Amino acid sequence: MWPNAEHEQTVPLLRVADLRVEFDTARGTVEAVNDIGFEVSAEQTVAIVGESGSGKSVTALAVLQLLDGGRIANGQIVWDGQDLSAVDKSRMRGIRGEDIAMIFQDPMTSLDPLYSIGDQIVEAIRLHRKISKTEARDRAVELLGQVGIPDARTRLRAYPHELSGGQRQRVMIAIALACAPRLLIADEPTTALDVTIEAQVLELIRDLQRQYQMALVLVTHDMGVVAEMADWVVVCYAGQVVEQGPAGKLLTDPQHPYTEALLTAIPTPETDKSQPLGAIGGAVPALHEMPPGCRFQPRCRHAWQDCTQPPPVVRLDGGRSSRCWLRAPAPTESRRAEPEQELA
Amino acid sequence: MTEYVIRRLLYGLLVVFLVTVFVFLALRLIPGDVVRLQLADAPGVTEEQVDRLAAELGLNQPLFTQLGTFLADAVRGDFGQSFQDGEQVTTLIGERLPITLQLGAMAVLFGVLAGIPLGVLSAVRRNSWLDQSLRLVSVAGISIPNFWLGLLMVTYLALLFTWSPPLVYQGPTEDLSSNLVHLALPALALGTSTMASIARMLRSSLLEVLHSNFIRTVRAKGASELRVIGKHAMRNSVVPVFSILGLQVGHILGGTVILESIFGIPGMGMLIFESVQMRDYPVVLGCVVVYGAVFVLINLIVDVCYGVIDPRIRYART
Ligand SMILES: Nc1ncnc2c1ncn2[C@@H]1O[C@H](COP(=O)(O)OP(=O)(O)OP(=O)(O)O)[C@@H](O)[C@H]1O
Numbered sequence: 001m002w003p004n005a006e007h008e009q010t011v012p013l014l015r016v017a018d019l020r021v022e023f024d025t026a027r028g029t030v031e032a033v034n035d036i037g038f039e040v041s042a043e044q045t046v047a048i049v050g051e052s053g054s055g056k057s058v059t060a061l062a063v064l065q066l067l068d069g070g071r072i073a074n075g076q077i078v079w080d081g082q083d084l085s086a087v088d089k090s091r092m093r094g095i096r097g098e099d100i101a102m103i104f105q106d107p108m109t110s111l112d113p114l115y116s117i118g119d120q121i122v123e124a125i126r127l128h129r130k131i132s133k134t135e136a137r138d139r140a141v142e143l144l145g146q147v148g149i150p151d152a153r154t155r156l157r158a159y160p161h162e163l164s165g166g167q168r169q170r171v172m173i174a175i176a177l178a179c180a181p182r183l184l185i186a187d188e189p190t191t192a193l194d195v196t197i198e199a200q201v202l203e204l205i206r207d208l209q210r211q212y213q214m215a216l217v218l219v220t221h222d223m224g225v226v227a228e229m230a231d232w233v234v235v236c237y238a239g240q241v242v243e244q245g246p247a248g249k250l251l252t253d254p255q256h257p258y259t260e261a262l263l264t265a266i267p268t269p270e271t272d273k274s275q276p277l278g279a280i281g282g283a284v285p286a287l288h289e290m291p292p293g294c295r296f297q298p299r300c301r302h303a304w305q306d307c308t309q310p311p312p313v314v315r316l317d318g319g320r321s322s323r324c325w326l327r328a329p330a331p332t333e334s335r336r337a338e339p340e341q342e343l344a
Numbered sequence: 345m346t347e348y349v350i351r352r353l354l355y356g357l358l359v360v361f362l363v364t365v366f367v368f369l370a371l372r373l374i375p376g377d378v379v380r381l382q383l384a385d386a387p388g389v390t391e392e393q394v395d396r397l398a399a400e401l402g403l404n405q406p407l408f409t410q411l412g413t414f415l416a417d418a419v420r421g422d423f424g425q426s427f428q429d430g431e432q433v434t435t436l437i438g439e440r441l442p443i444t445l446q447l448g449a450m451a452v453l454f455g456v457l458a459g460i461p462l463g464v465l466s467a468v469r470r471n472s473w474l475d476q477s478l479r480l481v482s483v484a485g486i487s488i489p490n491f492w493l494g495l496l497m498v499t500y501l502a503l504l505f506t507w508s509p510p511l512v513y514q515g516p517t518e519d520l521s522s523n524l525v526h527l528a529l530p531a532l533a534l535g536t537s538t539m540a541s542i543a544r545m546l547r548s549s550l551l552e553v554l555h556s557n558f559i560r561t562v563r564a565k566g567a568s569e570l571r572v573i574g575k576h577a578m579r580n581s582v583v584p585v586f587s588i589l590g591l592q593v594g595h596i597l598g599g600t601v602i603l604e605s606i607f608g609i610p611g612m613g614m615l616i617f618e619s620v621q622m623r624d625y626p627v628v629l630g631c632v633v634v635y636g637a638v639f640v641l642i643n644l645i646v647d648v649c650y651g652v653i654d655p656r657i658r659y660a661r662t
């Protein structure tokens with residue numbers, strides 16, 4: 001359970017707790033998410049960061065129960081006081097698009113190639129609103145205008161293959177906003193786009209978030225984006241939350257070696273995007289060969305003997321927490337002094 | 345689009361032309377001589393009589409002269425006369441073609457109407473016992489030759505239910521129910537492999553589409569599974585099914601030759617079967633040209649359908 005002092009008084013919009021997600025694969029059952037928990041309150045921006053394979057997308061998809069072949073093996077996803085793992089399918093459909101909307105990592109393949117974008121936006125509206133096609137079309141034109149697609153009324157007839165990647169992601173945003181959801185989950189909405197477009201799309205998401213008074217869960221690789229947009233940051237590593245806290249404090253004073261490493265690896269425009277966060281040596285362990293104890297320990301500069309035991313989730317001030325032995329209450333100064341030795 | 349259709353039509357004409365020439369030449373290479381076959385019963389046939397009949401039928405001309413004459417006439421819609429009874433080939437075909445088209449349409453209809461639900465079911469209930477048994481049925485359906493299936497039906501229905509196909513064929517306007525009953529079994533035998541191939545193809549293409557990102561988008565909008573499959577997944581899976589259908593039409597047309605003979609249906613298939621035995625070249629040729637044209641035309645329609653379904657294909661063709 002993740003304490004969150006800042007929002008203790010208010011009931012959060014979304015609360016994910018102790019989430020574990022499993023996939024059955026040819027090599028047996030793998031645990032894509034082991035222990036992830038965080039809260040999102042109304043109009044708040046929560047960033048989920050972590051390297052590729054840390055379970056960010058799986059977590060995001062689990063919230064809407066869109067896991068393709070995966071199952072929620074443990075934990076709760078509570079939306080507005082209601083445990084989503086207990087609701088039936090039709091209630092879940094009512095939440096998707098209406099209360100919680102999502103945009104995905106790859107805009108090139110996220111739209112149905114056989115229907116015009118107008119049809120696809122109208123569909124999103126009419127799934128939840130009992131309005132006529134003409135009214136829905138007018139709303140679609142309005143939405144396209146809001147996401148910055150010029151000449152919206154004629155563009156309604158365009159097919160996805162006629163649009164650029166940035167435009168397709170704008171259409172995805174329009175679809176997500178169709179029913180004015182209370183939470184938007186954006187799973188790396190700009191990784192597939194050019195740097196210039198990336199800035200525009202993020203700017204757009206931020207403006208619309210304000211306009212629609214939505215909460216935003218922003219999944220990203222990019223600590224620069226986190227610094228710019230997030231109120232609260234959840235750092236994931238290998239299927240676990242390793243640290244979380246308010247953006248300002250977490251970014252200036254990280255309490256977990258992994259966060260520290262991520263921060264020293266903030267990509268600049270020159271950084272090769274295909275190799276995010278390359279500055280951290282080593283790689284995320286594969287799902288079937290997780291190290292016992294701390295999962296980051298093989299790559300950690302501070303690792304020592306205790307790290308072969310699973311570290312506790314240590315609660316810190318301001319609702320922050322860190323999954324690290326270094327933050328454990330026991331005296332650690334002497335151990336910290338000679339960190340490298342135990343590793344050799 | 346129109347330009348594309350015209351281009352495809354011209355291409356189709358070329359195919360039909362080449363098929364005609366090929367069959368014309370191939371027919372002359374099969375052993376057996378129409379003249380001797382026709383005179384076989386008469387005792388003491390003289391060489392003179394043989395030569396006279398050959399001259400009458402135009403068979404004494406050099407091969408390529410015959411081909412030229414045939415093609416020149418064919419372009420004007422004249423496919424000559426039957427060697428057997430002097431009947432105009434076009435008249436013969438005009439009588440027989442509707443019957444075969446009806447049989448073929450029934451076979452296609454059966455294949456599509458049975459194949460699509462089976463394909464959807466096995467994709468949706470993937471790896472269930474239902475899917476496993478449908479897989480068995482499909483593999484059997486694809487591999488069993490249709491004439492064998494037809495023979496099996498005739499034999500077993502006769503043995504078990506003492507039912508046999510009606511002796512006299514009746515057109516749909518004469519006696520619709522007798523007509524449908526008569527055509528039902530051969531249509532079933534002809535359509536089985538179509539059903540099986542469609543089911544297999546649709547299953548795999550649906551499964552692939554159902555895992556694609558845009559389907560996830562549709563689900564994220566809050567659409568029901570019925571809508572996800574019925575509106576988005578199906579349309580995205582149907583192009584490969586259409587191409588299978590185009591090929592299967594060839595199978596079905598070929599199958600009519602034997603199945604019409606098995607079930608005593610006086611269509612083009614039976615006509616071609618009898619004419620080949622009698623080396624009745626003009627009739628065989630006429631039939632082959634028509635079969636070829638039907639096949640080409642249907643595949644053209646299938647091709648045009650791709651564009652209707654998929655805007656990207658439409659775009660590439662303009
Ligand atoms: N359908 C699946 N079947 C099996 N394993 C899966 C499946 N989907 C995800 N995983 C595994 O779960 C782990 C987490 O994946 P996830 O997509 O959540 O990572 P991510 O943090 O979003 O990474 P990225 O930044 O590359 O998007 C990965 O190891 C991945 O291989």
Ligand SMILES: [Mg+2]
Binds near residue numbers: 056057058105187188
């Ligand atoms: Mg991801």
